[in-house]
Amino acid sequence: MQRVGFVTRVAPEHIAEYKERHRAVWPEMQEALQRSGWNNYSLFIAEDGTLFGYVETPDGLTAAQQAMAAEEVNERWQASVQHLFSDIGDKAADESFVQLEEVFHIG
Secondary structure (H helix, E strand, O other): OEEEEEEEEEOHHHHHHHHHHHHOOOHHHHHHHHHOOOEEEEEEEOOOOEEEEEEEEOOOHHHHHHHHHOOHHHHHHHHHHHHHEOOOOOOOHHHOOEEEOOOOOOO
16 A cells, blocks of 8 residues: 655635535545545645645555546546636646655654
């Protein structure tokens, strides 16, 4: 299992909506994430909209993203949250992640 940290940015004016959407993630989206290898997945947000994500996945972030891209529900979810993010251009929100290098872990 690989531990992956990533960042992206939610537009500050959309932080409240982003939080609300994630209080009620669609059950079919949660099932798709689990099928696609998104284990122990957490999101954290700062007041300025900086979003940090953590996930454990068997084959790395790229493979987990590719598996989710094959899920029909992911296309609907990404379209519904696209407007919440800053500076991602035409990318889907889940394609805007900047993966971080793990430099320390104690388990």
